[in-house]
Amino acid sequence: MTTRPPSIRTATTADVDAxxxxxxxxxxxxRISRRQFRHLLTRGHAALFVAEHGxxxxxxxxxxFSRGTSTARLY
Incomplete structure (x- = not known):
């Protein structure tokens, strides 16, 4: 039996509750709050991704992303 790996995609505002x-x-x-997730997705200097299985x-x-630099922090 083979298990399929999770799929990864860019998060959207529709994902905030999940x-x-x-x-x-x-x-x-x-914890990151709903409000913080919404801010990161709409106005933050960030990229969010989700992993889904089924x-x-x-x-x-x-x-x-850090403003004015080429560095970023991963969470």
Whole structure:
């Protein structure tokens, strides 16, 4: 039996609720809120990606770009 790997795609504002729910399940402190996810997706200097397995979101990636530099931070 072969297991298919998760698919990865760019996150959209339609993913905010699922991103926040995943964050709540995975972290006790320092969680990213719905409002923060929405800001990152619409106005932040960031790139967000989600990993999906079937219909379930199983992971996320937040890449924050530093203004005026060529560096970024990966979460």
């Amino acid at each position: 991103l926040a729910a995943l964050e709540d399940r995975c972290f006790y402190d320092d 219909d379930a979101m199983v992971g996320s990636l937040v890449l924050l």
